[in-house]
Amino acid sequence: MENIYLLMIVALGVLAIADLVVGVSNDAVNFLNSAIGSKAVSFKTIMIVASIGVAVGAIFSSGMMEVARKGIFNPGEFMFSEIMIIFMAVMITDILLLDFFNTIGMPTSTTVSIVFELLGASVAIALIKIGHEKTEGFADLINYINTSKATQIIFGILLSVIVAFSVGALIQWVTRLLLSYNFDKKAKWVGALFGGFAITAITYFIFMKGIGGTAFAKESYASLNGLTIKEFLETNVLLILAVSLVFWTLASYLYTTVLKSDIYKLIIVIGTFALALAFAGNDLVNFIGVPIAAWQSYQIWAASGIPANEFSMEVLSQSVKTPTLMLFIAGMVMVVTLWLSSKAKAVVKTSIDLSSQGDTKERFQPNFLSRSFVRAAVGLSDMVSYFIPEKTQAKIDQRFTKPSIPLNQDKTYELPAFDMVRAAVNLMVASVLISIATSMKLPLSTTYVTFMVAMGTSLADRAWGAESAVYRVAGVLNVIGGWFFTALIAFVSAAVIAYLINLHVPSMVGILLLISLLLLVRNYISLNKKKKEQKAEGQLIKAESSSIQGVIQESAHNIANAIKRANKIYTGAIDGLSKQDLVSLKKNKKQVDKLSNEIDELRDNIFYFIKNLDDSSLTASNFYINILGYLQDMSQSLEYVSKVSHKHVNNNHKKLKFNQIKELKQVDQTVEKLFLTTQEAFEKRSFEEIGNILANKKQIFSLITEKIQKQVERTRTEEVSPKNTTLYFSLLLETKDLLTATMNLLEEYHNAHDGSIDISKIMQDAEPLEEE
Numbered sequence: 012m013e014n015i016y017l018l019m020i021v022a023l024g025v026l027a028i029a030d031l032v033v034g035v036s037n038d039a040v041n042f043l044n045s046a047i048g049s050k051a052v053s054f055k056t057i058m059i060v061a062s063i064g065v066a067v068g069a070i071f072s073s074g075m076m077e078v079a080r081k082g083i084f085n086p087g088e089f090m091f092s093e094i095m096i097i098f099m100a101v102m103i104t105d106i107l108l109l110d111f112f113n114t115i116g117m118p119t120s121t122t123v124s125i126v127f128e129l130l131g132a133s134v135a136i137a138l139i140k141i142g143h144e145k146t147e148g149f150a151d152l153i154n155y156i157n158t159s160k161a162t163q164i165i166f167g168i169l170l171s172v173i174v175a176f177s178v179g180a181l182i183q184w185v186t187r188l189l190l191s192y193n194f195d196k197k198a199k200w201v202g203a204l205f206g207g208f209a210i211t212a213i214t215y216f217i218f219m220k221g222i223g224g225t226a227f228a229k230e231s232y233a234s235l236n237g238l239t240i241k242e243f244l245e246t247n248v249l250l251i252l253a254v255s256l257v258f259w260t261l262a263s264y265l266y267t268t269v270l271k272s273d274i275y276k277l278i279i280v281i282g283t284f285a286l287a288l289a290f291a292g293n294d295l296v297n298f299i300g301v302p303i304a305a306w307q308s309y310q311i312w313a314a315s316g317i318p319a320n321e322f323s324m325e326v327l328s329q330s331v332k333t334p335t336l337m338l339f340i341a342g343m344v345m346v347v348t349l350w351l352s353s354k355a356k357a358v359v360k361t362s363i364d365l366s367s368q369g370d371t372k373e374r375f376q377p378n379f380l381s382r383s384f385v386r387a388a389v390g391l392s393d394m395v396s397y398f399i400p401e402k403t404q405a406k407i408d409q410r411f412t413k414p415s416i417p418l419n420q421d422k423t424y425e426l427p428a429f430d431m432v433r434a435a436v437n438l439m440v441a442s443v444l445i446s447i448a449t450s451m452k453l454p455l456s457t458t459y460v461t462f463m464v465a466m467g468t469s470l471a472d473r474a475w476g477a478e479s480a481v482y483r484v485a486g487v488l489n490v491i492g493g494w495f496f497t498a499l500i501a502f503v504s505a506a507v508i509a510y511l512i513n514l515h516v517p518s519m520v521g522i523l524l525l526i527s528l529l530l531l532v533r534n535y536i537s538l539n540k541k542k543k544e545q546k547a548e549g550q551l552i553k554a555e556s557s558s559i560q561g562v563i564q565e566s567a568h569n570i571a572n573a574i575k576r577a578n579k580i581y582t583g584a585i586d587g588l589s590k591q592d593l594v595s596l597k598k599n600k601k602q603v604d605k606l607s608n609e610i611d612e613l614r615d616n617i618f619y620f621i622k623n624l625d626d627s628s629l630t631a632s633n634f635y636i637n638i639l640g641y642l643q644d645m646s647q648s649l650e651y652v653s654k655v656s657h658k659h660v661n662n663n664h665k666k667l668k669f670n671q672i673k674e675l676k677q678v679d680q681t682v683e684k685l686f687l688t689t690q691e692a693f694e695k696r697s698f699e700e701i702g703n704i705l706a707n708k709k710q711i712f713s714l715i716t717e718k719i720q721k722q723v724e725r726t727r728t729e730e731v732s733p734k735n736t737t738l739y740f741s742l743l744l745e746t747k748d749l750l751t752a753t754m755n756l757l758e759e760y761h762n763a764h765d766g767s768i769d770i771s772k773i774m775q776d777a778e779p780l781e782e783e
Contacts, residue, residue, distance in 0.1 A: 015517050016319065019307050020097055022524055026102040027302040029531075033109045034121045034298050035348040042286035042441075042461060043223060046523035049434035051279040062281055062346045064287025069295050069342025070335060083126065084133035086327035088155045091312040092319040093136050094327075094514065098305040100132040100509035101125070103523055107530060108501055112493075114534045116477040119497045120458045121297040123168060127498045129301075131323070140515055167448065172491065175444055175460045179467030183436045187472055190524050191410040194275070197268050206274040207260025209439045213285045215255060216443050218244075275431035282438025289445035291345060299341050377481035380488055385480045398420050411473050431470050440464045462490060504748050563763060564696065566638060569613070570756070571693040573642055576606050578686035581749070585679045589672045596657040603653045607646045614639050634763050641759065644752035651745045655738060664734045670725070671739050674718050678746060681714055685750070689757065701761045708754050715747045
């Protein structure tokens, strides 16, 4: 039986490395948001600074490991065999939970997950013990759980969301009021003073955190009147802060005047380092705290000679030093993952989009709560404005007025999501809050602190305007809702897995590890397959040219992809209907929705497209609007065809007759031939071929009319199913509408294309738009 615990330790070690990779991929990039969003320095510089911060933070994070040993449960109430079950259940749950959320693209918190997994697993084992002990009742559960510490941690996490948002909003509002958007035109001493405050706050907590993790921090020194370094820092806070403020303010002034450098860039670099350090120090426990606690428990138990089910784990209540080598290895794994993670850009984009000063593609849909919050906020703002004198209000509004930045045409996508002042505040506030919590041995959600600080500064900076507020608030609510979902799933899953392992440790550990491996591999393969499918189908891109011939050339990419996908969707609907394949019809509906959403995004871009046009190129706007309208008509027809086909099969109606299916297949073959020819013409930019395609217009529509007439005759003589008749007519009429929209689109190109113009010359002059 002893071998099983050694194997469990090995398994926990492997799970720890996997958890580091999955966890860092999930939320380590959160400390990159501000630096990347502001575009203050190059991405490579940001990554180097962040990597150093992560490595240093990992080495100084040993104090936080106590949370895994005694922060949630009372170790003295459990035997070694029970503790190992708890630890194994937590790690299996954690890696599966994080990988699940990564796969479906939902944000989550590694701190929240580990806390509630420890709570769920320990509660499950405690209830099993209580059930076996006839002298104990359900009320004795409180003896097994460290309720005071667990409550403190949970409320700390909840409070961190509110505090991060409030503090971020307050500091950003005051900062913007003092500096405005023209901060780069202020006197040098203004930037130096801001730099002094910001760097003082950041470096003090870096220093406090670093000292707290070193071995000599608890040693007393005669030069400090017998105090330890940590005690000296804690008892002389005001003096140290005052000296630091003077020093950093002078250093910032010299940096801006002598070196002629931007102090805000320096703050962002230091802040990125601080937040990376705070992240590693605070979140490393989430990934390796449990395996290290298990390994140390195993060493102590193995040396005792006492049976595993009789050895009390009271020893875990004592402070145990975590080997620096383990922390270093963990830190290196985090750094490597940070550089190699393919999900970094996608995770960063969520936070940047929600905090962006400009217009972006809104990733969340408004709901009742978001609309209610926005209405309440607008009402409160109007009420407050009523009591503020108009002159004062005008002066405040002037400080928050964003200056117009002159850009070359079609270069708006190069603008940073927000300016360096907001980026500096984001980093400063988030790093300070996380470092304070870490120094208090209180794990909070790093993901949600950085996220909520960014949201608070966005609100204060008026980034959430009338046209984006409901979407941004909905996004914040979705993220917080995801947090509660994480907590619930983590608690229940860890409890269930702990119960299963307790049934028979050797067999259940092997089975659960095998299931975990299969699920991870399955998710990896599924995600790669999904990415390849998305890449293969071709995404629609925005038009950038200002002339009609340039728009014709650029939009040909969209038409080719749209026609290719329309062909696949239409054929999928007919095939699924003929085979009564509900699964394929359901997938087909999703493909239609995706295409419709992309066309809607292109229509949403019309405002900016027209704004960028030259006065001499306004005819391009009519052309662009028309082709988007025809694309939308096509998507609506496809949506209807897909919907009625799915509904018919889903409701178990009679299958279409053989003749009906045969005729629909003939129509599908004709539509497919039309779409393939059209796709090829647009892919090769052979716009002259469009005339040949249009020449067959009458023949194609005649086929549809013929099929409709045949169904009319069948209905009068032999058809007995009203549902089938309705479905068949609906499909044919909607196919006719689909072909009408397609022909109108082709005619628009045929009429607008000027064969005498050298399109290649136009495209050489146009800036290429990078596909996502």
